[in-house]
Amino acid sequence: MPRSNEHPGPVRVVIVGAGFGGLSAAKALAGGPFQVTVIDRHNYHLFQPLLYQVATAGLSPADIAYPIRGILRGYKNCSVQLAKVLSVDAERNTVVTDRCTVPYDYLILATGARHAYFGHEEWAEVAPGLKKIDDATELRRRILIAFERAETETDETERQRLLTFVVVGAGATGVEMAGAIAELARKALAADFRNIDPRDARIVLVEAGPRVLSAFDERLSDYARRALESLGVEVVLNTAVTACDAAGVTLGEERIESRTLIWAAGVRASPAGKWLGAETDRAGRVIVDTYLSVPGHPNIFVIGDAAHVKGDNGRMLPGVATVAKQQGEYVAKLLQQRAAGREVAPFRYRDPGSLATIGRKRAVAQIFGLRLTGFVAWVLWSVAHIYFLIGFRNRLTVALSWAWNYVTFERGTRLITGVDGAGGQPGDGMSAVGEGPDGREAA
Ligand SMILES: Cc1cc2nc3c(=O)[nH]c(=O)nc-3n(C[C@H](O)[C@H](O)[C@H](O)COP(=O)(O)OP(=O)(O)OC[C@H]3O[C@@H](n4cnc5c(N)ncnc54)[C@H](O)[C@@H]3O)c2cc1C
Numbered sequence: 001m002p003r004s005n006e007h008p009g010p011v012r013v014v015i016v017g018a019g020f021g022g023l024s025a026a027k028a029l030a031g032g033p034f035q036v037t038v039i040d041r042h043n044y045h046l047f048q049p050l051l052y053q054v055a056t057a058g059l060s061p062a063d064i065a066y067p068i069r070g071i072l073r074g075y076k077n078c079s080v081q082l083a084k085v086l087s088v089d090a091e092r093n094t095v096v097t098d099r100c101t102v103p104y105d106y107l108i109l110a111t112g113a114r115h116a117y118f119g120h121e122e123w124a125e126v127a128p129g130l131k132k133i134d135d136a137t138e139l140r141r142r143i144l145i146a147f148e149r150a151e152t153e154t155d156e157t158e159r160q161r162l163l164t165f166v167v168v169g170a171g172a173t174g175v176e177m178a179g180a181i182a183e184l185a186r187k188a189l190a191a192d193f194r195n196i197d198p199r200d201a202r203i204v205l206v207e208a209g210p211r212v213l214s215a216f217d218e219r220l221s222d223y224a225r226r227a228l229e230s231l232g233v234e235v236v237l238n239t240a241v242t243a244c245d246a247a248g249v250t251l252g253e254e255r256i257e258s259r260t261l262i263w264a265a266g267v268r269a270s271p272a273g274k275w276l277g278a279e280t281d282r283a284g285r286v287i288v289d290t291y292l293s294v295p296g297h298p299n300i301f302v303i304g305d306a307a308h309v310k311g312d313n314g315r316m317l318p319g320v321a322t323v324a325k326q327q328g329e330y331v332a333k334l335l336q337q338r339a340a341g342r343e344v345a346p347f348r349y350r351d352p353g354s355l356a357t358i359g360r361k362r363a364v365a366q367i368f369g370l371r372l373t374g375f376v377a378w379v380l381w382s383v384a385h386i387y388f389l390i391g392f393r394n395r396l397t398v399a400l401s402w403a404w405n406y407v408t409f410e411r412g413t414r415l416i417t418g419v420d421g422a423g424g425q426p427g428d429g430m431s432a433v434g435e436g437p438d439g440r441e442a443a
Pocket residue numbers: 016017018019020021022039040041042044045046048049050051052083084085086110111112113130131172173270303304305306319320321322324355443
């Protein structure tokens with residue numbers, strides 16, 4: 001097996017990022033002639049597909065996150081380091097973290113992506129996105145505080161502003177967020193206030209393209225739009241946001257006054273490309289070769305949301321968990337095979353399909369050539385998400401929470417954390433300490 005930096009002992013594989021891609025690589029390297037080090041800036045693996053449920057008080061953060069050490073406990077050739085990677089020295093084969101320098105023979109970068117504001121990073125403070133646990137609890141805080149403040153607000157215009165929620169971007173995250181906020185307002189909170197009727201809340205989903213869920217079949221997009229509208233969500237298509245501020249959004253000539261903006265549009269890859277000085281696409285994803293390695297650096301691989309890889313149809317593979325997982329498994333297999341003196345074929349993605357949910361009992365599913373909608377698709381969505389969650393306790397608590405929410409419409413995790421009282425709307429000088437989704441820990 002080629003070694004970039006000869007040293008005694010097993011081949012050192014360093015994996016940066018314990019998301020879907022990094023973890024699947026680490027697990028698949030178990031038992032091989034490797035000493036694997038997994039580095040992550042968080043001590044937990046996060047199941048991002050259910051973040052929106054934390055943001056809308058359906059689940060609690062611990063339900064969708066699991067300690068990385070716990071996941072890799074049984075993988076004896078794997079060790080874990082809690083550290084933030086700052087750069088890579090590809091000449092010396094070392095990773096530089098905020099704690100130390102880690103040498104490698106092979107490096108797998110699986111550092112994911114953040115949201116992007118199309119050159120308007122200043123919108124981040126007023127329109128936070130959803131990528132991390134902190135983002136979800138921050139959004140939960142903003143959504144719940146808006147209702148609390150509306151309850152005591154005497155000015156009608158301001159009350160309307162507080163009861164208007166704008167979600168920007170109608171991909172899966174935007175659709176799921178808008179549907180969940182609508183159900184929160186119309187069901188879970190409906191009877192809890194005395195001066196306002198939460199059912200009057202206005203939820204607007206704004207999309208620059210011609211349809212919601214554009215990655216899905218047109219018929220499913222159409223179903224999702226109608227399902228959102230039946231929940232009371234206003235869907236605004238073919239309309240780009242031209243400005244965001246603490247009091248609302250501007251859509252060209254139109255203005256929507258709102259105290260709660262949620263950003264679900266645009267993606268920016270982690271700075272892996274910068275660390276390597278590698279060629280990237282416009283979103284910062286590293287353009288890797290067909291073996292997922294970086295041109296000029298055959299011992300460095302980039303996978304998942306941080307990588308730009310084309311599928312069989314010539315189009316870029318989507319930033320979804322299944323792509324990251326398959327790529328992690330592929331790189332592990334490539335290293336195993338090369339260790340045994342064999343070669344592997346280039347990476348090919350096997351698309352298992354896509355799922356997205358709208359509210360608590362409807363979904364769309366594009367799977368095994370089938371197009372499903374409604375309750376059947378929602379059952380599929382639920383089973384798939386529970387199956388892919390890590391940890392028996394998490395699976396059980398999520399399944400029980402969903403069953404409970406389904407029957408009662410309750411949202412038990414309606415906790416406002418980070419501030420005392422009803423302060424904390426952006427731009428009013430009462431925001432939570434250390435606020436700002438990107439400012440806290442930019443990728
Ligand atoms: C709200 C939301 C909903 C989604 N819903 C779905 C869905 O329903 N279905 C689906 O298939 N996909 C979904 N996705 C996409 C899916 O979550 C991603 O495609 C997937 O997580 C990518 O995996 P990854 O391993 O590339 O990165 P991630 O899973 O993002 O993991 C990256 C890891 O790298 C770590 N890291 C980053 N930078 C550093 C650094 N400098 N130092 C150390 N560690 C670092 C992070 O802490 C993190 O643990 C969703 C994403 C979001 C945000």
